[in-house]
Amino acid sequence: MAALPDLTGTRYELESEIGRGGLGVVYRARDRQLDRQVALKVLESALAGEAQLIARLEHPGIVPIYEAGTLPDGRIFYAMKLVAGARLDGYLGGGPSLAERLRVIRRVGEVLAFAHARGAIHRDLKPQNVMVGAFGEVYVMDWGVDAVAGTAAFRAPEAVLDRRSDIYALGGMLAFVLPASAAPALRAIAAKAMSTDPAARYTDAPAMLADIERFQDGLAVEAWPEPLWHRWRRFGSRNAVLLWLLAAYVSVKLLLFLLRNL
Numbered sequence: 001m002a003a004l005p006d007l008t009g010t011r012y013e014l015e016s017e018i019g020r021g022g023l024g025v026v027y028r029a030r031d032r033q034l035d036r037q038v039a040l041k042v043l044e045s046a047l048a049g050e051a052q053l054i055a056r057l058e059h060p061g062i063v064p065i066y067e068a069g070t071l072p073d074g075r076i077f078y079a080m081k082l083v084a085g086a087r088l089d090g091y092l093g094g095g096p097s098l099a100e101r102l103r104v105i106r107r108v109g110e111v112l113a114f115a116h117a118r119g120a121i122h123r124d125l126k127p128q129n130v131m132v133g134a135f136g137e138v139y140v141m142d143w144g145v146d147a148v149a150g151t152a153a154f155r156a157p158e159a160v161l162d163r164r165s166d167i168y169a170l171g172g173m174l175a176f177v178l179p180a181s182a183a184p185a186l187r188a189i190a191a192k193a194m195s196t197d198p199a200a201r202y203t204d205a206p207a208m209l210a211d212i213e214r215f216q217d218g219l220a221v222e223a224w225p226e227p228l229w230h231r232w233r234r235f236g237s238r239n240a241v242l243l244w245l246l247a248a249y250v251s252v253k254l255l256l257f258l259l260r261n262l
Contacts, residue, residue: 005042006072012040012079021128021142023047028082031066038066039082042075051078053120053143061111063131063139085133092127092177101177102216104130106209107138109170113205115143116163123161125169126154127176157196164198167208171201174212185215188224 005027007014012029015037019026024043031038043050051068058064068078085091088104096104108130112122122129123144128151131139144150150161156168171193178186189211195201202208211221220226 003073005040005075005077008072010069010071010077011067012038014040023050023142023144029079031079037082038079039063040077040079042071042077045070045074045076048076050143051076054078054080057115057118057120057143059111059114061107061114061138061140062143063141083131083133083137083139085131085137085139088127088130088132088173088177091132098179098182099216101179102212104132104138105170105174105177106212108140108173109205109209109212111138111140112166112170113209116166116204121161121163122166122169124150124154125166125173126151127173130173156198158198162198163204164201167193167201167205168195168198170205170208183215185221185224185226186212189215189221192223 005014007029011031011033013032015028015030017025017027018039024041024047027040027042029038029040030036041051048068051065054062055065055068063080063083066079066081068076070076086094091104092101108125112125115122120143122140124142125140129140129142131141133139150156150165150169154169154172156165158165171190174193175187175190178190189208192211193201193208202211207222211223214221
């Protein structure tokens, strides 16, 4: 994979390298026919299934493929939309709010739900494979094929990867984006998704996203048996205006009672 690709016979002109991993190298290239920049991924022919997999998944959170082909040296390439933005691990360096971090996780979960509904799994979900665009778009990149074993920190412990394995990785992603001050309920959601027993994880991505939404709505979450004191605090936070009005009403009634009895 170290050799620069020979693009003879293609419509593309190589410009610079964007990044590389164990399965391939991504370059910035110019499409001479349409006069636009594209991302060009070059990988070994044995991994041709990646391009076929992505081409079947048409979703706003999955970068579209424009064309695929074979280079003179036998390697394959595919041209796709060039995303302007930052990888998730770099994006977090800008200090986004908790709400923004959870928004990104929700978008990733929605992409997984879409793919799972079509019989596809990611196999290598991690922060380096998620891009946040210049206008807040979220893209899930580098969809794996059977040869992909995943990345240790985000890979489920079971030998055979399936949809629950992607849920494990999504839990790892949630744990990764949470700030140190994150609520116990959010950490419990990540821990449930990352259970070593696949049956103890969320049944699917929508179930995990529903728990995150419950947290954001100030409701109890499935993953955390919250203590009574926390339940009362959560109730107070959600009903602060009502409690203030009730306190004001009681105070006025008490004041009137005292005035009448002076």
